[in-house]
Amino acid sequence: MRMERLPKRQRHQQLSKLLDENPFLTDRELTRLLKVSIQTIRLDRLELAIPELRERLKQMAERSYDSIRSLPLDEVIGDVLDLHLDKSGISLFEISEEHVFSRSGIARGHHVFAQANSLAVAVINDEIALTASADIRFVRPARLGEKCIAKAYVRSSRGQKAKVEVITYVGEEMVFQGDFIIYRSASETKT
Amino acid sequence: MRMERLPKRQRHQQLSKLLDENPFLTDRELTRLLKVSIQTIRLDRLELAIPELRERLKQMAERSYDSIRSLPLDEVIGDVLDLHLDKSGISLFEISEEHVFSRSGIARGHHVFAQANSLAVAVINDEIALTASADIRFVRPARLGEKCIAKAYVRSSRGQKAKVEVITYVGEEMVFQGDFIIYRSASETKT
DNA sequence: TAACTTTTAATACCTGGTGCCAATAAGAGT
DNA sequence: ACTCTTATTGGCACCAGGTATTAAAAGTTA
Structure with missing residues (x-):
């Protein structure tokens, strides 16, 4: 044989x-x-x-x-679940095929960042709000199919600078943490 | 006629x-x-x-x-103009309508970040490369129609961690600067 | 040598075209 | 109304790069 x-x-x-x-x-x-x-x-x-x-x-x-096709990053990345202007916000973002490296199934960092960044900007109650700087950590990789919950908290807001902390979770696990400094257009009186 | x-x-x-x-x-x-x-x-x-x-x-x-190798071009945000694996890379990204706040014509931070982040990952010569953390500054806003040139330099590459600095310019002006720490899968330590 | 797998051959057919030539159709110009 | 030009349609031969099927040839053992 x-x-x-x-x-x-x-x-x-x-x-x-x-x-x-x-x-x-x-x-x-x-x-x-x-x-x-x-x-x-x-x-x-x-x-x-x-x-x-x-x-x-x-x-x-x-x-x-x-x-x-999937690259258009618009408005807020993810779905806003909860939003208290100048205080806090929560958004949900599900990792799908187009967000991951095909080899590893791990989400590309900028998508996770985009969710956090756009939420940080959205939570600031002003006509124009721009990210000035950020200090971020990708605590563990987010994978295909996972639902990322980003929670943003406004830590301080004096003058034109607001500090926003965003922490993203998958279930109980932290996947991302970032401290954002957001520039706002003017005083908060102008809503 | x-x-x-x-x-x-x-x-x-x-x-x-x-x-x-x-x-x-x-x-x-x-x-x-x-x-x-x-x-x-x-x-x-x-x-x-x-x-x-x-x-x-x-x-x-x-x-x-x-x-x-590790990264198909269209997984990089922007066009790669030059790439020396494990050394440096340059990409071009033009800010168009879908990237800006319609009110101000200013690019959303995560697009500028995405260009820098994907370039930082692309320049690392490995099967799997992931952003571990980053420290970033949006030096001045990028506006609709502007061409952003991101330049990435691998500053150090020991073991599984590589430090990559990315600076993004519009013309002569710096718009973004970021220090990325990229995790690589393993193996290649040849610089 | 018989039984078996592997390789090669031959043929018909398929899709999504190109290239070419001729026949109409639809104007516009005078 | 009769040209002249452009646009549209049809028909036919042909092509690449296959699929599907059947059959023959070659090699490989027991």
């Missing part, structure tokens, strides 16, 4: 590797690289469940298209 | 728009949407220099594949 020739498995590995390195290869090009007939290449792809070139390109295009 | 019928130009606009919104449309699907024959669609594409579906998909796939 155990056949001496296992160039097949080897070839399968090579083929997977080749296509991993360069998914733009046609079957015909693969015949040159692997020195087998085109039918063999196609049987191999069949066994390995590797789709044809055009399907591979389409899938790549779709993935990159989705991730480009 | 000036002909009254310009359904052609209108159709060209519609066609461009349709394909802009959904580049995955075949000519046949376009005939249904535009109510003209498939030949007309193809003449239109010819005039507008729009390639066929498969070519479009291929181009999208290629763009998304023009990745530099």
Whole structure:
């Protein structure tokens, strides 16, 4: 039963590797690289469940298209659940596909930051409020599917500077903490 | 000379728009949407220099594949102009409508941060790189239409922690400065 | 040698096109 | 009304890069 020739498995590995390195290869090009007939290449792809070139390109295009679509970071990132102007606020942000590194499923930092930053700005009750500086820590990674609850507290608000602390949780765990200094346009009388 | 019928130009606009919104449309699907024959669609594409579906998909796939190891380009906010792994990087990000507060035309902080953060992560040459913490200052607001040039420098890289400084300029003016601490997965300590 | 797997070949068919030529249709100019 | 020009449509041959199927050939053991 155990056949001496296992160039097949080897070839399968090579083929997977080749296509991993360069998914733009046609079957015909693969015949040159692997020195087998085109039918063999196609049987191999069949066994390995590797789709044809055009399907591979389409899938790549779709993935990159989705991730480009999702970038618009608007208004407040996440849903505002609770807001007491000049005091505190809470927002919810669910980590989905477009927010994570595909390899690791871990959210890119700027999305977690964006939730916190936009909440910090939203909680300041003024026409114009801008982030002046921030000191932030990503305590633990947020992962695909997790629901991030950001809580913002206005710690002080004198003159044009307001200090806002934001802490983001997933369940009981802290994932992010940041101290923001927000510039506001004028005195708080101008609401 | 000036002909009254310009359904052609209108159709060209519609066609461009349709394909802009959904580049995955075949000519046949376009005939249904535009109510003209498939030949007309193809003449239109010819005039507008729009390639066929498969070519479009291929181009999208290629763009998304023009990745530099750990991070596909479109996962970076802005366009990478220059990248020396583990050393430095430069990216360009133009502030457009969707990035600003409509009242003031000033960019929301998290967009400027996102450019800097994603560049800081991209410059780290590793499979997995995550922002651990950051200390950032928004030196002056970035405004609608301004081109932000972010420059990242790897200041130190010992073990799993890398310090990356990012400074963002508009022209000669500094708009943002941040010190990032990036966690890397492991392995590569070669600088 | 027989039984088996693996490889190659041949053929029909598919999608989403290109390229080319000819036939209409729809104006505009005079 | 009759051209002249542009626009639209149709038909046909052809292409790449495949799928699907059937069959033959080659290699591999027991």
